[in-house]
Amino acid sequence: MNVLYFAWVRERIGIPREEVNTEAATVMDLVEELRLREDRYAAAFADIAALRVALDQELTTFDASLSGVREVAFFPPMTGG
């Protein structure tokens, strides 16, 4: 699936998007997988409370299922307006 990163999450990981082959069932499972990859992922995902996630461009929660999902995006709380 396509995984996107924005704002300081993108900066910490060092790339804006990547294709990830995963069997993760939920967002949290995917986060655990990414954390184990490299330090930069562990740093970006150190505090889940400081992150938000969208599945196929809809905001959701970290316990959401990844079944059928094509695009996952991780980012800090939004600061529009």
Added chain:
Amino acid sequence: MGAQSTTFADGVREAGAIVTFSGRVRDVPGGLDVMEIEHYPGMTERALTQIATDAMARWSLEDALVIHRHGRLAKGDLIMMVATAARHRKDAFEAAEFLMDYLKSRAPFWKREITADGADWVAATDADEDALKRW
């Protein structure tokens, strides 16, 4: 955005009340060089459409408009505007505040302030999140 306001007003001839709100880039201690606004193409359009649709469903509005800029902006530049048109002012004012509150915390934009000291991502505040509870 004056032109946007005029176009919006011209499209809602029956509305007795039109509220427009514009947000501009504020200066910061130490002096702001540039504000950069990152966004999530695709989700941004969906989120703004959803927020405007929700406002139309909750209040008796003739129309609602949401505009948000992204990229590099200087202090004093306009960042965003919302406009609402209703028969009466209460609906127009409330819906405009609703649009603003949701735009701040539920539309995928991230602001970064660049000063002589470096670049800092603007942190979301509890007050912004709390503002949503009103709705």
